[in-house]
Every structure is written in C-alpha cells, then in structure tokens.
Amino acid sequence: MRHLHFKLSLHPERHIISVELALEKVDLPGELRIASWTPGSYLMREYAQCIRSLEVYSAGHTASASIAGKASWSIPAGEDVLVRYDVFARQFGIHGAFLERTRGAFNAPAVFILPDGWDGAATVEIDAPEWQAFTSLERISPNVFRAKSREELLDSPFHFLPVSSSAEIITVDACGTPHEILITGGYPIDSRRIARDFTK
16 A cells, blocks of 8 residues: 555535545555644644545445544455545635635645555546646646655645636745746736745
C-alpha cells in the first residue's frame, strides 16, 4: 500500500468534490483517516464533517466500512480496494474546500483521506475536462499530478477554473526557492512589478 491514486470529479451545482481512492492491497484490516489540521495553521479543523457517503469496494464487490472515530473509518483487508466518498465543498476561506460554477479550491487535508500511518508516493487525477487545475505538485500528464510523499501531498493546495477563464502564472525565485503566483480574474496587472516585489 505504498502508492495511492486519487481520482477527483467536480460537481459545482451541488458543491461536491467526488473522490475515488485506489489502494493496491490492504494486507490487514486498517483505518482511513482525514486530517484535523492544515499546514501552517495552529487550529484544529473539523474536516470530517464535510465527508459524505463513504463506500468501500474490494475486488469489485462492496465491502464493509465502519466509523472508527471522529475522523477515521475502519476498512477490511483485500485486493484492489477502492474507496469512494464525497466532500461537501462550501467552506469559503483558505483552509477548507469550496466549489462553485466559476471557481473552486481546496487545501489538501480537507479532501484527501489517507490510510493511517501511510507515507509514500501518490498521484491525483482530475476527471473534469471542463475545468483547468492548478497546484504546486508535479504535473505528469495534462490531468494527473504526482506527490513524492505524504507531506508534499498535504502541503499542496489545488485551484480550479473553468477552461473558458483566463489565468496567469508568475514564476519568481525568492531566497533561492521557486514560487508560482496564480493570478485570476482577467484584471490588468503589472506582472514584472509583482515578480520584483516578491524577490525583495
């Protein structure tokens, strides 16, 4: 269970992000857990309250899953385990998840349910051809992104815009660290000045 694959679809009319989590193999009954924190924030978060209709399948058949705690679920052992759930994305702000017809965004801890104790590589597939996705994760194909570790996955927010919307990415190097700034809305801006200000 070293590698995880997430597949996300977007339903802005219902403010729902549907998630599929594919686990290659679960050797022993274990737990899935959603974080109750966000990198850089010192407040406890109640992300579990936005999880809807979690279902588990093993080898194509429905498997039992039960609530194990306030933010965790028990899953059985099995081959090719698939977990499906919805995230109600109506939390406006920088810490949670929101999705509407004109844009969407989420902080990874608010969306990704992970096997307890897991720390490995993961891929995130965005199954939403009418949307464009932006994140700091490595893009390995037009709609698939890769995280090298649990830390990188949970520290990489996502932003979504309809394909008809304009966006500009400004790349700057500040203190030896590359940064990408996403500008949306189609407003006239001085990109060069923004880049200069960030390097001061």
